[in-house]
Amino acid sequence: MENYNESRNETWREELRKSKTAKERNNIERVEMPQLDPAYRITCNEEVNQGINAEQAVLEATRCLDCPNPQCVTGCPVGINIPKFIKNIERGEFAQAAATLKETSSLPAVCGRVCPQEKQCESKCIRLKMKQPAVAIGYLERFAADWQRNNTKQEVPPMKEPNGIKVAVIGSGPSGLSFAGDMAKQGFDVTVFEALHEIGGVLKYGIPEFRLPNSIVDYEIDGLRMMGVKFEKDVLVGKTITYDDLHEQGFKGVFVGSGAGFPRFMDIPGENLIGVMSSNEYLTRINLMSAGRGGDTPVMQGETIAVIGGGNTAMDSTRTALRMGAKRVILVYRRSEEEMPARREEVGHAKEEGVEFMTLHNPIEYIGDEKGHIKAMRIQRMVLGEPDASGRRSPVPVEGAIEEIPVDIVIVAVGVSPNQLVPRSIGRLDVSRRNTIVVNEETMQSNIGDLYAGGDIVRGGATVILAMGDGRRAAQNMAMQLLGK
Amino acid sequence: MNKIVSKERFSENVTKLVVEAPLIAKARRAGHFVIVRCGEKGERIPLTIADSDPAAGTITLVIQAVGDSTRKICALEPGEFLTDVVGPLGQATRIENYGTVLCCGGGVGVAPLLPIIKAMKAAGNRVVSVLAGRSKDLIILEDEVRASSDEVIIMTDDGSYGNKGLVTVGVEEVIKREKVDKVVTIGPAIMMKFVSLLTKKYDVPTEASLNAIMVDGTGMCGACRVTVGGKTRFVCVEGPEFDAHEIDFDELLMRLKM
Numbered sequence: 001m002e003n004y005n006e007s008r009n010e011t012w013r014e015e016l017r018k019s020k021t022a023k024e025r026n027n028i029e030r031v032e033m034p035q036l037d038p039a040y041r042i043t044c045n046e047e048v049n050q051g052i053n054a055e056q057a058v059l060e061a062t063r064c065l066d067c068p069n070p071q072c073v074t075g076c077p078v079g080i081n082i083p084k085f086i087k088n089i090e091r092g093e094f095a096q097a098a099a100t101l102k103e104t105s106s107l108p109a110v111c112g113r114v115c116p117q118e119k120q121c122e123s124k125c126i127r128l129k130m131k132q133p134a135v136a137i138g139y140l141e142r143f144a145a146d147w148q149r150n151n152t153k154q155e156v157p158p159m160k161e162p163n164g165i166k167v168a169v170i171g172s173g174p175s176g177l178s179f180a181g182d183m184a185k186q187g188f189d190v191t192v193f194e195a196l197h198e199i200g201g202v203l204k205y206g207i208p209e210f211r212l213p214n215s216i217v218d219y220e221i222d223g224l225r226m227m228g229v230k231f232e233k234d235v236l237v238g239k240t241i242t243y244d245d246l247h248e249q250g251f252k253g254v255f256v257g258s259g260a261g262f263p264r265f266m267d268i269p270g271e272n273l274i275g276v277m278s279s280n281e282y283l284t285r286i287n288l289m290s291a292g293r294g295g296d297t298p299v300m301q302g303e304t305i306a307v308i309g310g311g312n313t314a315m316d317s318t319r320t321a322l323r324m325g326a327k328r329v330i331l332v333y334r335r336s337e338e339e340m341p342a343r344r345e346e347v348g349h350a351k352e353e354g355v356e357f358m359t360l361h362n363p364i365e366y367i368g369d370e371k372g373h374i375k376a377m378r379i380q381r382m383v384l385g386e387p388d389a390s391g392r393r394s395p396v397p398v399e400g401a402i403e404e405i406p407v408d409i410v411i412v413a414v415g416v417s418p419n420q421l422v423p424r425s426i427g428r429l430d431v432s433r434r435n436t437i438v439v440n441e442e443t444m445q446s447n448i449g450d451l452y453a454g455g456d457i458v459r460g461g462a463t464v465i466l467a468m469g470d471g472r473r474a475a476q477n478m479a480m481q482l483l484g485k
Numbered sequence: 486m487n488k489i490v491s492k493e494r495f496s497e498n499v500t501k502l503v504v505e506a507p508l509i510a511k512a513r514r515a516g517h518f519v520i521v522r523c524g525e526k527g528e529r530i531p532l533t534i535a536d537s538d539p540a541a542g543t544i545t546l547v548i549q550a551v552g553d554s555t556r557k558i559c560a561l562e563p564g565e566f567l568t569d570v571v572g573p574l575g576q577a578t579r580i581e582n583y584g585t586v587l588c589c590g591g592g593v594g595v596a597p598l599l600p601i602i603k604a605m606k607a608a609g610n611r612v613v614s615v616l617a618g619r620s621k622d623l624i625i626l627e628d629e630v631r632a633s634s635d636e637v638i639i640m641t642d643d644g645s646y647g648n649k650g651l652v653t654v655g656v657e658e659v660i661k662r663e664k665v666d667k668v669v670t671i672g673p674a675i676m677m678k679f680v681s682l683l684t685k686k687y688d689v690p691t692e693a694s695l696n697a698i699m700v701d702g703t704g705m706c707g708a709c710r711v712t713v714g715g716k717t718r719f720v721c722v723e724g725p726e727f728d729a730h731e732i733d734f735d736e737l738l739m740r741l742k743m
Contacts, residue, residue, distance in 0.1 A: 195703050197522060197529075197569040205705075234571040236703060240508045261705035265717060272710060272717065272736055281706035289528065289700065296528040296554050297700070372739035419704050421722060 004073055007084045008066065016091055017066050030133040031060040038352040042322045045209050045293070048349060049113070052136075054094070057143040061090035063127070064135045071124035072137060077469025078105050078178070082121055086140055098148035101141060102157050106181030107174065107220045107468065109149060110203060112142025113212050115465045116343050149219055156226050160187035165482055168193060168251040170237045170422055173201025174464040175257035175455030177224060178471030184227040186479045191251075192229060195236040198288060201259055203464070205288040206280070208316050210323070211346075238425025243451075253450050253478045256437060257471060260456030262417040266308070270366030271412070275300060275374035279309070279317045279413035292324055302408025304328045306377055308363055309413035310340035315347065317411045318355040329355045330405070334362040334382050334395040360384070360395065364402065366410060376406045418457050426451070436460050444474035445481075452478050487521075487570040489563050490543055495625045498550045499593055500559040501535070506570050507542030509534070515600035516578030516694065516726055519544070520702040521558065522569040528554040531699045533597030533671075533725070534573065535626075544570075547596030547625065574702050575725045578692070582609040584666035587689075588634070589615045589656055589680055591672025595626050597694060598671045599633075605669075606633040613638070613665075615655040617672070621646035652676055653683050660687045668692070670729065674741055678734035685730045693729035695720050695737065712736050 007013065034050040035041075041048050052060065064086045072082045081100055088097035101108035117138035125134035165188050169176045172194040180190045198204045200217045225231070235241060237258075246254055263278035265271050282299070285291040291299035305321040307314050310333035321329045331350065333340060336359050340347060351357065358379070365378040381401035388394035418435045430438040430447040437446055437453040444452045454470025456462060479485075493501040509519060518533040536545035550556040561567065578601050586605045590598035595616055606612045614634040618624045619642045631637050638655040639647025648655065652672070659665060660683075668691040670680045677693040684691040697709035697720040709720035712733035718724065 195571060196701065197571070205701075234569050235508070236571060236574070239573055240512060240571070242512075261701075261703070263705070263707045265707070265710075267717070272712060272740065274740060274742070278707040281700060281708050284700050284706050290526060295526045296524070296557075298528075371742070372736075421703060 004070060004081055004083065005068075007081060008068070012091065013066065013087055016087055020062060022065060025063055025065055026127075026130070026132065028059060028063045030063065031056045031136055031139060033139055038354070041210065042319075042353050045323060047213050048210050051146055052139050052143050054143075054147070057089050057140060058092065060136050060140055061086045064090070065126060067126050071126065072121040072135075075120040075122070075124040077120070077465050078472050080104050080121075080141075082137055085144060086135065086137070089140055089144060094144055094147045095152060097144040099157070101144055104472070105468065106178045106224065108141055109145035109216045110174070110212060110220060111465055111468070112138055112145050113216070114207060116463060118344065120465065149216075154219070154223055154226060157185060159185050159227060162189065162228075163187040163483070165189060165253075166191070166249070166251045167253040167255065167478065167482070168237075168246050169255045169257065171195075171201055171257040171259055171455075171457075172199045172231065173257055173259050173455060173467065174203060175467035175471040176201070176255065177221070178468035179255045179257065179454065179475045180229045180471075181224055181227065182472055182475035183479065184224065184229050186475070188479070188482075190229045192231045193235040193237050193241075194231065194233050196288065197233055199231050199233065205284045206313065206316070208283065208287055208320050210319065211316065236421070238422045243426045253452070253482055255471070255474055255478065256422055256451065256453040256457055257455045257467065258419055258422040258457045260416040260459075260461050261419045263412070264415045264417055265412055266363070266414060268363060268365055270368060270374065273366050273368040273374040274372050275302070275408060276366055276410045276412065279307070279313045279411050280416065282317055282411045283313070283320060286320055286324065299324070300409055302326060304330070304407045305409045305411065306330045306332055306363075306405070306407045307411045307413055308332050309415070310335065310342055311413065311415070312342045312346055314413035315342045315350045317413050318350050319353055321409075321411070322353055322355065330358055330407070331355050332358045332361050332363060332377075332379060334360065335392060336360055336384060339392045362395065362397070363410070367404070374407060374410060376404050377410060378402055378404050416456070416461050418460060423457070434460055442473075443477040444470055445477060449481075486566040486568060489561050489565050489567070490541075491563050492561070495547070496622045498559075499547065499623070499625060500550070501545060501547050501596075502558070502561065503543050503545050504567060504570060505542055506544045506572075509570065509572050510537040510542050510544050511539045513537050513544065513573035514577035515580065515604040516575065516597075517573035518575050518597070518702075518725060519546070519570050519572030520574060520699070521546070521567050523554065523557045523561065523567055525568065527557070527568055529700055529702065530554050530558065531574070531696070531702055531721070533694070535596035535599055547593055549593040571702070574721060576723065578604065578669070578726055580604045580608050585611040585613065585664060586667045586669065587613045587615065587656065587659055587665045589617075589652060589668060589670040589672070591617045591652055591676040592619075592623055593625070594672030594676075594694075595624075595630065598669065599626055599629055601669055601671075602630055603633045611635050613659050615640060615652060615659070617641070617652035617655070617676070619643065651679070653679050656680055657683055660684070660689060665689050668729075669726075670694070674734060674738050677729065678738070681729035681732065681734065691729040692726045693732060694725045695727065695732070696725070696741075697721075697737070698741065711740070
């Protein structure tokens, strides 16, 4: 773990701390994220959160007490030196703030947008203990990364001399990109293999542009290219080339970050009717293939669209449906709003935009017309019973409380399972019953010594930042192994 | 980017392209398919591989123009490029020495059937091939099929070539005449449905290769789901071949209309 106090003891930090009293800092209110008007934003695909300006950022940074034992850093899976970047913003050194982010995060502009900071760094902020809102670390992270992108030329971060050792990355999502960036910095010769025709994985096919514009993902990928990372599209490791082929090509280490792209369905009657699809299919058609926005790929349209689920992907699907012109979008979730795994911010955005929430309801059957197209869903009302294994109160059906609602399209967003394609192609690899790759949680190393893995292929279904943290840990450990340290 | 090496027009709507794809040419087995994309805004289209030449680093695709995207692909000329080709995808055909194998292809389905015919022959099977099409000009790859089959029966709907009648007539004739140990069928879903009903009647194990709608082709979207033996399966990663007698063809036919 980094020594966060070293930077804290620098003269400028001490002076900056003394420049304002704690009371003065405490009296500043947390900044509000400027947003596009809901009525306007559902007519387009523009980014909803507009980002805070420099003045707001400096003021928000002033709220940070630069405390001696900062807990925020313990909540960050990639270990960003949070006080250091925030204090650089406070003193107006935005480029240094951005450079601080880049020391440990390969994708700061992405994390500043999609990380659940309220559950991570911000949840540990000392100001919460003082019954005040946490410092808006996420907004500040985004500000610093955006400022750098908009005001400076992209530069290569400090890198070690090339060591000539080739490493391969399978999958170009957040864990793979994070791993690639860290290994390149350490001097390794990194090649990323991607099965799709676009680099970025879930950042491209999954997360919509109104939350994470593609141009931002591409900028970060360009940064990795400048660091010497090579990208090979349309290569499915396990099919196009094998793990053994990688060895023959001289790769000394392999990182698998192939994600959890296998959609789950509920196995209820009518689920294979036309018009019932996974959120992966719906979002991939629109986000990756530009369906309905000039792409050749079609996507089904409808007036009434129901989305099943309560996670971020469910929210993304509802809000995408509105933007595709649906008149009525209904979110169906079997527990109550409190148990929803989605970020509060996303839930709020969906509501502002007019998504109807049917919580404590669960679909039990889809009904089709004579052509096999869905026309209605039968939904069962639920109540919350005893807590289950996850600690959340589990939903129990209310007998007889079944309702039929006409719908044109149903999008099933009840989670994903690990994609078995890559793990299954490597015979000796230790794979769990849930089809995740089994790794040592400290080192991310699998039972095959030179194969490491991270992200959803290990976790089953998690967040961008946890995937990035895995990539980072795998890089540290693989580098030590390959350099014989 | 994958270069088109050569092109041949089989009929008005059916075109053969030989495409540079060295890694796929080396890795593919009978039954595999690829996903191709034509143009930066192009759709991802699944196409079964008809042949490959690992030495030349090429694969052969036979494409039927049915929509805008397939028309665009068919319009490509030698020297031009497909934007993306990824594969080989899906599970390869299980090739064994079954005894007598009846390979039954309809229309453009004969193209993906050809590598299976070759592999079944090479594995020591007696191979009887039944090729079907609406009319003479829609019977493709006849010479190539003959080269690897012990016997070839041609069926046309209008009787313009071979025997007049549907493919099932030819299949039934063979099954009645001799012991058939395995049937492999590739063609329009409706044809495969009737072949499957027929071979079920005679209790001959049958594999059908399905042409479901797909987006990514790697198990990510689930658009290709099909019910086999009462369970939902993904054609892209678990198929494209399934036990024909277990496939819910009516659901497949319905979903293909989406």
